[in-house]
Amino acid sequence: MPPDAAPAPATHLIQGDRVTLPVEIRDAAVASAMFPVPAAAAQAVIAYSGLEVARPLPGRAICSLAFVRYADGDLGPYHEFAVAFLVRGAERVGAFIHWLPVNQTFTLEAGRTIWGFPKEMADIRMDLATRTKRCLVRVDGRTAIEMHVQPGIPMPPGRGVPSVDAYSSMNGVTRRTPWTVSPGGVRMRLGGGAYLKLGDHPVAHELRALGLDRARPLSAATVDRLRMTFQEAVEVRP
Amino acid sequence: MTTVRTALVTGAASGLGALAARRLAAAGWDVVAADLDAGGLAETARRSPNTHVRHCDVADAESVNALVREVGAVHRVVHAAAVGPMVPALEQPLQDVEHVLRTDFLGTVHVVRATLPGMLERGRGELILFSSLAALLPVAKTSAYAAAKAAVNAYAEAVAAEHAGSGVVIRCVCPRQVDTPGFRSASSADPAATGRMRGIPPGVVLDAVDRSLAARPAHDLYVLPDPLTRVVARARRWFPGPTARLVGRVTASR
Numbered sequence: 102m103p104p105d106a107a108p109a110p111a112t113h114l115i116q117g118d119r120v121t122l123p124v125e126i127r128d129a130a131v132a133s134a135m136f137p138v139p140a141a142a143a144q145a146v147i148a149y150s151g152l153e154v155a156r157p158l159p160g161r162a163i164c165s166l167a168f169v170r171y172a173d174g175d176l177g178p179y180h181e182f183a184v185a186f187l188v189r190g191a192e193r194v195g196a197f198i199h200w201l202p203v204n205q206t207f208t209l210e211a212g213r214t215i216w217g218f219p220k221e222m223a224d225i226r227m228d229l230a231t232r233t234k235r236c237l238v239r240v241d242g243r244t245a246i247e248m249h250v251q252p253g254i255p256m257p258p259g260r261g262v263p264s265v266d267a268y269s270s271m272n273g274v275t276r277r278t279p280w281t282v283s284p285g286g287v288r289m290r291l292g293g294g295a296y297l298k299l300g301d302h303p304v305a306h307e308l309r310a311l312g313l314d315r316a317r318p319l320s321a322a323t324v325d326r327l328r329m330t331f332q333e334a335v336e337v338r339p
Numbered sequence: 340m341t342t343v344r345t346a347l348v349t350g351a352a353s354g355l356g357a358l359a360a361r362r363l364a365a366a367g368w369d370v371v372a373a374d375l376d377a378g379g380l381a382e383t384a385r386r387s388p389n390t391h392v393r394h395c396d397v398a399d400a401e402s403v404n405a406l407v408r409e410v411g412a413v414h415r416v417v418h419a420a421a422v423g424p425m426v427p428a429l430e431q432p433l434q435d436v437e438h439v440l441r442t443d444f445l446g447t448v449h450v451v452r453a454t455l456p457g458m459l460e461r462g463r464g465e466l467i468l469f470s471s472l473a474a475l476l477p478v479a480k481t482s483a484y485a486a487a488k489a490a491v492n493a494y495a496e497a498v499a500a501e502h503a504g505s506g507v508v509i510r511c512v513c514p515r516q517v518d519t520p521g522f523r524s525a526s527s528a529d530p531a532a533t534g535r536m537r538g539i540p541p542g543v544v545l546d547a548v549d550r551s552l553a554a555r556p557a558h559d560l561y562v563l564p565d566p567l568t569r570v571v572a573r574a575r576r577w578f579p580g581p582t583a584r585l586v587g588r589v590t591a592s593r
Contacts, residue, residue: 177386178390204367206388224367225367233548
């Protein structure tokens with residue numbers, strides 16, 4: 102396994118501040134759910150990336166929705182909602198980030214500039230202190246998505262730090278971002294555990310067409326303490 | 340877009356105050372982060388366009404008044420600024436005792452007097468005052484700190500009684516040891532005096548405050564954030580003697 106070449110640390114100028122890679126997230130909290138969706142329809146949604154959805158079940162792709170509170174990290178404090186599809190990568194399965202609304206300008210500019218993440222400004226309310234975690238995403242005053250994630254069963258601490266690839270596609274350029282995640286305080290449940298209500302936004306309409314309004318997830322999970330790192334993105338030529 | 344709300348967080352350079360400021364900033368509040376420690380404040384506000392740092396000494400009424408005059412309407416106050424040196428009562432210089440009382444007790448008085456009138460005028464607001472389990476159950480080496488925090492509790496109860504039904508929600512948060520830089524340095528300097536306990540994560544304390552604001556009635560003043568804090572607080576009320584002796588043994592210096 103050839104390790105990724107170690108280039109000189111890349112930096113990007115964001116709002117007059119130099120951001121050095123890898124970007125580190127020291128404290129985040131997450132609630133997420135994975136939904137099975139028709140593979141052909143999901144493939145059509147992400148066709149612009151040139152990537153191919155993973156099909157872990159016959160004829161089915163996986164759409165993953167998550168909301169995240171970043172309390173301590175290199176991109177400042179903010180809320181985020183992620184709409185992702187699992188895709189086939191060269192070496193491992195990756196997550197293609199289709200939509201990534203955030204509520205702060207620094208992370209908006211950093212995410213778009215450094216990795217080409219499809220960040221968009223939104224009003225994102227979260228309740229993470231209660232057993233059932235709730236999130237409401239509103240864009241231009243209209244509800245786009247509402248998601249609730251119920252508590253699952255505590256998971257034993259994982260071994261090692263899983264590596265994932267995050268994919269993004271902006272202005273016709275598809276990129277892969279090596280990404281590590283180190284979760285603590287994980288609760289998970291299989292078959293249900295999340296409530297999803299779609300509103301009025303182009304992405305919500307796409308998800309509704311995939312049958313996701315009030316759909317039952319394959320699994321749902323919450324993470325109390327998440328550490329992550331994001332490396333420099335590399336361009337992918339399918 | 341909804342109107343932006345303003346939060347004032349004292350003690351925002353580290354520990355509970357820093358995390359409270361970051362979580363509020365993440366949630367889109369306009370955050371005024373106040374402290375004496377400029378370096379810590381800068382860290383709290385790093386890459387947060389909606390966090391504004393201000394130098395403020397809560398022990399100085401005029402410093403607090405000037406800050407609140409500048410900030411204008413404050414919708415939520417998170418008053419976390421405090422000092423808690425662990426020293427035997429007879430060894431603590433009088434001026435240290437005065438410093439602890441001035442910072443912890445009068446600091447709370449200054450913050451309440453500066454911010455509560457505006458909240459009452461608007462008929463709403465949230466005033467979160469951080470106290471300590473030590474206010475209910477003082478242990479060795481906490482004499483000045485526990486006295487100051489007990490005064491905070493008494494003051495909060497009286498103020499809450501005077502303004503019940505006003506629309507302003509007051510919370511007095513009494514956690515046991517919290518895993519903050521302040522507690523870590525105290526417990527590494529004197530592990531026995533802190534009962535060799537691990538502090539609860541600051542996030543757990545702030546979650547309890549959030550739940551209390553969301554779900555508890557306005558008059559429910561006290562927040563006891565974790566099960567051990569609740570057990571000790573209740574045991575202290577119902578079995579004061581045995582509880583004090585047990586906790587005294589756990590925190591006895593050797």
